[in-house]
Amino acid sequence: MTNTLLTIDNLTVSFEKKDEPTQEIIHGIDLRIPKGEIVGIVGESGSGKSISMKGIMNILPENAVLTYDEFLFDGVPRQVGKQDRLPAAMIFQDPMTALNPLRTIGYHLVEVVQRQGKVSKKVAEAAAIAELDKVGILLPEKRLTQYPHELSGGMRQRIMIAMALLAKPKLLIADEPTTALDVTIQAQILSLIRHLQKEEDLSVILVTHDFGIVAGMCQSIKVMYDGEIVEEGTTDEIFYNPQHTYTKELLKAIPTGDKGERLYSLGNHHSDQKEVAKGQMVNLTATHRVLRKGATND
Ligand SMILES: Nc1ncnc2c1ncn2[C@@H]1O[C@H](COP(=O)(O)OP(=O)(O)OP(=O)(O)O)[C@@H](O)[C@H]1O
Numbered sequence: 608m609t610n611t612l613l614t615i616d617n618l619t620v621s622f623e624k625k626d627e628p629t630q631e632i633i634h635g636i637d638l639r640i641p642k643g644e645i646v647g648i649v650g651e652s653g654s655g656k657s658i659s660m661k662g663i664m665n666i667l668p669e670n671a672v673l674t675y676d677e678f679l680f681d682g683v684p685r686q687v688g689k690q691d692r693l694p695a696a697m698i699f700q701d702p703m704t705a706l707n708p709l710r711t712i713g714y715h716l717v718e719v720v721q722r723q724g725k726v727s728k729k730v731a732e733a734a735a736i737a738e739l740d741k742v743g744i745l746l747p748e749k750r751l752t753q754y755p756h757e758l759s760g761g762m763r764q765r766i767m768i769a770m771a772l773l774a775k776p777k778l779l780i781a782d783e784p785t786t787a788l789d790v791t792i793q794a795q796i797l798s799l800i801r802h803l804q805k806e807e808d809l810s811v812i813l814v815t816h817d818f819g820i821v822a823g824m825c826q827s828i829k830v831m832y833d834g835e836i837v838e839e840g841t842t843d844e845i846f847y848n849p850q851h852t853y854t855k856e857l858l859k860a861i862p863t864g865d866k867g868e869r870l871y872s873l874g875n876h877h878s879d880q881k882e883v884a885k886g887q888m889v890n891l892t893a894t895h896r897v898l899r900k901g902a903t904n905d
């Protein structure tokens with residue numbers, strides 16, 4: 608038995624482009640995701656949050672190349688990229704991209720159930736209805752016959768969460784799951800994720816720009832910058848004792864916030880001190896690690 612659900616060493620993702628040199632986007636990150644925790648991943652737009660998560664899920668674009676030294680799921684080595692389906696599910700910022708507009712909600716949910724094992728449509732529909740009920744969808748029988756565009760954004764995200772859970776995952780990756788929703792609905796979806804995490808004892812990776820969400824949801828945080836993890840630690844360590852310049856800047860960028868303004872938005876951060884030399888993660892505590900460029904830079 609191990610307390611770590613996911614262990615990845617030296618994950619890289621590169622994109623191959625016609626007539627251009629291959630471009631490395633993720634520069635060898637090490638990831639440890641503990642069991643039964645919500646881990647936050649923060650970092651500015653383009654820092655590689657989504658690409659690294661898609662790498663874990665093996666849903667990268669065709670021109671992307673994934674490499675790693677080690678990939679363990681629940682202590683067992685896995686062969687990501689070789690038809691090896693992890694017990695993991697991912698939800699996205701925009702549920703519409705993951706739903707077929709020409710198919711009913713019922714079609715989507717039944718498909719997931721039937722992928723798990725041979726059951727009749729009736730049994731699959733009953734499972735789908737029970738799951739919709741669990742994620743707080745009213746009138747679940749009626750929803751099965753509706754199309755994605757007939758539902759609100761918040762309901763669509765609940766449907767995505769139901770689809771994810773029907774796949775019986777041990778790991779749920781939520782990539783900016785509430786960015787497209789208004790604030791009240793945002794809070795409802797986040798509290799649903801938190802509730803389900805406890806109920807199903809899931810590990811959750813929550814990708815967000817929003818340090819406020821991280822503070823309220825996550826036990827630990829990983830900070831990404833330019834395809835690297837530059838700092839990781841418990842939520843308290845990152846908030847009260849940030850060590851990397853970039854983490855400090857992110858925290859400084861949290862505004863007190865006027866109404867209507869997107870709180871804690873980090874999207875406008877521009878760093879002119881882009882560090883290029885390859886660095887090393889240095890342990891500060893058993894849980895707190897920071898990327899240092901150059902050996903004598905402490
Ligand atoms: N299909 C692709 N081909 C080439 N480069 C890509 C492709 N998709 C993404 N990238 C590049 O990979 C980098 C990381 O993108 P990614 O989508 O992971 O960022 P992100 O941290 O999720 O940003 P955001 O917060 O805006 O969602 C970006 O520089 C992006 O331009």
Ligand SMILES: [Mg+2]
Pocket residue numbers: 656657658782
């Ligand atoms: Mg993204």
